[in-house]
Amino acid sequence: MSYCINPDCQNRQNPDSSQYCQACGTKLLVSDRYRLVWPLRELHKSPYVDVFEVDDSGIPKVLKILKVNDEDLLRLFRREAQALIQLRHSGIPKSGIPKVDPDGYFTFSPSNSSRELHCLVMEKIQGEDLQQWLKSNKRISEELVALEWLKQLTEVLDGVHQKRLFHRDIKPSNIMLRPNSDLPNGELVLIDFGAARWVTPTVVQGRRDLTGVFTPGYAAPEQLNSRPVPQSDFFALGRTFVHLLTGKHPIELTEDSQTGQLIWRDRAPQVSEPLANFIDELMALSVQNRPDNTQIILKRINALQRIDDLADGTTKHISPSSRQPSSLGWLVIGLSLGLLEGILLGSLVPPLLQPVASPQPCDSPAKEALDRKHEDDVNAIAFSPNGNYLATASLDNTARVWETTSRKQVACLPHKDNVVAVAFSPNGKYLATASLDKTVQVQEMSSGSIIHLQHEDGVVAVAFSRDGKYLATASADGNARVWKTTLGRRVALLPHKAYVRAVVFSPDGRFVATASLDNTARVWETTSGKQVKLLQHQDRVVSITFSRNGKYLATGSASGTAQVWEWETLNDKAVANQQHEGSLVTVAFSPDEKYLATASQDGTAQVWEWKATSGSKVVSVPQDKEVVAVNFSGDGKYLATASADGNTRVWDTIDVGLVAQEQYGSGLVAIAFSPDGQSLATASRDGTIQLWPWNKSSR
Structure with missing residues (x-):
């Protein structure tokens, strides 16, 4: 007996001798290779997935079929496929995971049907x-x-x-x-x-x-x-x-x-x-x-x-x-039926792999409109200095550049693994992209030429000096590095004892500050790599930034503590402290240095007048869910916040009054003002990028 793959077929059983389904005409040899032998799950029991044993030239295998056109289900399906394909070739011993061939993920369209079925063929485990x-x-x-x-x-x-x-x-x-x-x-x-x-x-x-x-x-x-x-x-x-x-x-x-x-x-x-x-x-x-x-x-x-x-x-x-x-x-065997069905009961992590059908990520169908999606999470964004372009980093293994006026994609930079950070040089000449494939790519925007920089583990942060001569990179290998931008030559190694989470240049470019999960923040001379300041914390340091004049350094830790340091003095104690209940996500100085904005996993953002002599003024910014990002406008008058519930809000910095609000889906992870302050860009876990002309005068 052979079964028809078409879920809409009224009679899916066919004689072994048939080449086409007698009821709907669908080809029975799927992908010219697999014949469905019998269902391993009662047909129609799941509205999302069918599972069959298939015959592959005499070898029994398992075929899993996604029947519905749902983006969340599809990303999850692709994630499992790509994970098994990659892990199968990663040296895991003793065949410890089900085998999936490189071509084991494919799509199939039944005859006379608008459905596109996504299929995953894997080893059948005897036992x-x-x-x-x-x-x-x-x-x-x-x-x-x-x-x-x-x-x-x-x-x-x-x-x-x-x-x-x-x-x-x-x-x-x-x-x-x-x-x-x-x-x-x-x-x-x-x-x-x-x-x-x-x-x-x-x-x-x-x-x-x-x-x-x-x-x-x-x-x-x-x-x-x-x-x-x-x-x-x-x-x-x-x-x-x-x-x-x-x-x-x-x-x-x-x-x-x-x-x-x-x-x-x-x-x-x-x-x-x-x-x-x-x-x-x-x-x-x-x-x-x-x-x-x-x-x-x-x-x-x-x-x-x-x-x-x-x-x-x-x-x-x-x-x-x-x-x-x-x-x-x-x-x-390798099935995630319960998990797939669970999507309707609760939100799932967005998939974290590039689509299996597109081994070269930039060869995937072009996402030409900016308000459309990457194939996976977007987790970092950056405007070019003139505001004409927006760069986005995604877990679909690409960084992309979009023209902000036309909202068209103008460039795609592929990596071999998730891209997690992106930055333009201050003059807009270069774009740096950091990836978990252990590399940084520095592309000259006019010529398209690329310099590759290598770490020993995933690179998670990049920053240019103000003059653009130097690039700093931070890695999970426990080191930060400083490079000569035009030559791709390393000029300094900045070692920590654990994952380096963030890196930033002082405004004059003479120093580099690093934040690490070894519970320290450190300041180094840019060209010599000499450590000039060690700031010890009680927990992992996850965010770091210089004030505009470079005199102060702000750090945020996993214990929820925000601290401001006058780092050039001999004093090793913070000059100001503020405590959240949950781990900090980010800290940011206002351009005039009067305020420090903090976002925490406790669900709050705070605007903190940290220089106040008689007790710091702290104003909590009300949110519905966890605040994941904050950003000051260039003139410092406004603060933008992004929440996990998809709400983007703009606040007046001084009195923290709400002046604008928009809702874009859910799972926001990044937010940035355009250089002219008229627009906001947001990035979401579902791969969506939005440009929002928040200022009423620009609508």
Whole structure:
């Protein structure tokens, strides 16, 4: 029996000998390669996705079909496809994820139908998931098996995390157990990457990801609070092994009323105290108390295995269940059906990969109108000095340049990974783009010639000196660098002990200030790289800026503290402080230096008269949801704020009165005044850029 791929077909079953559907005429050999053998999910059960086993020249595979034309669903579908394609070629050991060929994502249009079906073909994993395995085996009864499986999954996660991706939904049902003659306890395969997320500056900074993606009982506290990080995978891994070792779902277990830790050891007497302690460490409520990375976990597992070997000296194993999974058992292979259907119940993180169908991002269908979209999140914008152009950086692996008058795209700059920062030189001659592909591209706007600058990890911030002679770059490799703009030659290395989040030049260009997740801000001589000031903080420093005269430096930290420093003096104490309840997103001086604007994850923006001698004047700017960006107009008279709910507001700086407001969708991430102050540009997580003539006189 062969099935028709057309969801609208009234009779989808056909004889194997048929080449075309007898009911609707659709070709039965999809993409001239795949014949649908039988559905792995009841047809019409999901309005969004069909899943079939297909025959690929005698090899059984799984075909997942997106049936609806919905942008959120489509981006999610593409994200899973691209994640699996990229991870398959990233050196992950032991086939630890389902295989998807480079051409495994494609579109197909049934005959006489306006539908365009998006298709993903992946390896069919022979075996069962660990949720099914628990039904027949109750629990892992041998510690050595637990250590072996924990090591396998950590090795897979190591490859995933090295690609700057984290899974976000580790649980028994998302782990397949495949029989393997070389591994007596079977081979584990991590599936369902529909919830996966790239490690972007937004993630590292701890900003909300606006997602409702989590599984109760396995999701870490920060994930429940919409701020997942790579170490959230470790929490879920620990909870998964509690389930496997006790046979009890984590939500069935009680928590210590004082510590909040899960009480589980009494239900797993086969587990030694060292292993139980390690699993509790993986599940620590605070991210800081979990292992920093997968390499540390692997070292700890190796140590635990040596302890067990010394204690027993034998290799133990349990046999995977002998029963064969039903065809429905294979449904879990790489599928994210529940996640897709969950879109209607809550907002999802916008997808974080370039479209699979466009391996060269600038060759994708042109987005000619500015108010249309990138293929993915736009997370940084910058006006050219004359205001004639707007540059945008996107997670679709491109930076694009738009003409503000005609709103047409005039240039596209491709990278090999997410583009996260963009800046014009003060004279408008150069455009710098920073990417997680570890490079910065500096393009001369008139000639189109490009200089490539290399870091050892993703580059997250760029800044030009006022004369344009120098370019500073900040990277997740723990270093900032200063380059000669016209030559692409590095003139200084500015080392930190952790991810450098931001970089800025002093107004005269003699100094560079850097903000780092090593809890410091530092000031360096531009050309020599000599450190001239170290400003110690209590938490990660996520934002930094100079005042217009260069005398003061403002910093914002993850603890919610904004501080102003008279950095050229010998005094190492801040001259002014202001506290928010949540981590700061950004700090910005007004042009006259009288005010400092701050935006925080606590949902507020504040205008702070920090120089006041008898107590600083602080005026909170009311918002409906989290403030994600603030920006002063060039004359300092107005402050623009962008909120996660999509509201853009303009306030009078002095009395903080609301003078203009517009609503553009949701998920705003950046905002900027045009140089003449007449227009505002906003960027959104859905890939949309908007130009808003906010000033009434310009409407």
